Amino acid sequence: MINILDMDLEELKQWMKSNGESKFRAKQVFDWIYKDICEFENMNNIPQSVRGKLQTYFYIGIPRLIEEYTSKNNDTRKYLFELGDGNLIECVVMKYKHGNSICISTQVGCRMGCKFCASTIGGMIRNISPGEMLAQILKAQQLINERISNVVLMGSGEPFDNFDNVMKFLEIVNSENGLNIGQRHITISTCGIVPKIKEFADFNMQITLAISLHAPSDEIRVKSMPIANKYSIAEIIDVSKYYIDKTNRRITFEYALVKGLNDSKQDAEKLSALLKDMLCHVNLIPVNEIKENELERSSNDDVTEFKRVLEANNIQTTIRREMGLDINAACGQLRRSHIKGEELK
Ligand code: SF4
The missing domain is CATH 1.10.150.530 (DNA polymerase; domain 1)
Structure with missing residues (x-):
């Protein structure tokens, strides 16, 4: 079947x-x-x-709801779904003033090994099919009984490690015969697989690309992201410029701040030099502490100072609004807690 x-x-x-x-x-x-x-x-x-x-x-492969958590202020719902073969995936629905946004998973687990991420701890189990990506949206719409208007591919998995399935998903989610969600309402997040970013740029879609940079130098990046052994920051910046040239879209650089690792004033200055004059935006993320790693969250003062330095260099910067912290909403944490049989807060 x-x-x-x-x-x-x-x-x-x-x-x-x-x-x-x-x-x-x-x-x-x-x-x-x-x-x-x-x-x-x-x-x-x-x-x-x-x-x-x-x-x-x-x-019609709609996943089964296994668990559901709603944040205290009711703006975030996190779902644990079971796929047809028993694998578990997560997705998160966030309510904003401009509509409902969903963060979906593209792989069961992930093989990229980013240190700050719970999704990768058990490795990559398998790719998620285009239909299984669409089904996360369909199921979430049924559960909230409202339309979802924004999609972010930022849950478990590296979307560009599952490139063909993601491209087919994008075709159907964007099609007026499918979910009819505009390209400008879709964001793909990648840890920086350079050849795939280039291939994606050549499709010339109006999708927002978010690149997890998380460091101002290769020496620092490699400490938390194994992909940095394969592609340098210089290559990422080059391919980002290529993407901007092709699509005329502003790129988002995600930057998870970790105390003592990448959050100093000098780090902010180095990052500013890298991104100078680029059509980009930096999203600072105070890192989520997860039980399985030793990373510590930056202080609020350091986060504010980091932002100030970037803005002084004319780089648009935001601090990610923290949604769903009380329900383990960060990538992979719910699935892991479930597999380990732990009680969530
Ligand atoms: S952050 Fe993304 S790419 Fe990195 S391990 Fe987690 S899911 Fe994979």
Whole structure:
């Protein structure tokens, strides 16, 4: 059986044709699915005979809700979902004034080994299919009973380590026949896989690219991000400029501040020199302390001073609004707690 969410409209049209049905049935099926009707038997403008065939060949792979946590101020919900094969993934829904945003996972686990991240502790189990990415949004919409208008690929997994599936997901999520979420409402976050950033730039999409930089030099970066052994910051800056040239989009550099590692005034000055005159924005993230690592959070004063130095160098800087800290909302923490059978706060 095939997860119908893994198919784009053209593929489903071809399937209809080769199974003796009119191609326009594919559009009808898409209309139902992406309006959150996820049972073939409820698609009442489709003849029973076609519904029967659909049920024989396909399933609609919506994940099972295992756990749900809502932050105290009600602006963040974190879900632990079970995929068809029993693997667990997380996604987070954040309510903003401008609408609902979801952070989805692109892999079960991750093999990138970033020290500050709980998702990578057990390694990478498998890639998530395009349909399983879409299903996180469909399921979350059902749960909150509202539309989701912004998508961030920043949960478990490195999206560019699962490039083809992510590209197909983007096609369907953006399509007016799919979830119809505009490219400018989608953000992809990468730890900096340089050749894939270049390949992505060549698609010339209007998607926001967020690069996890987290250090002003390779010597510091390699201490928390093994990917720094493969690609230097100089290469990341070069490919970022290429992305900006191609797409005319502003890049976001994510920078998790860790006490004593990358949060000094000199670090802020070095970072400013790297990013000078680039169409970019820096998002400072006071790092989440996780049980399995020894990283310590920067003091509020150091965070403020770091921001001040960047802004003095005309670099737009924000400090990430902390949402859901009381429910282990940081990447991978809920799944790990569940696997280890721990009680959450
Ligand atoms: S931060 Fe992202 S790339 Fe790094 S280990 Fe975690 S999920 Fe993977």
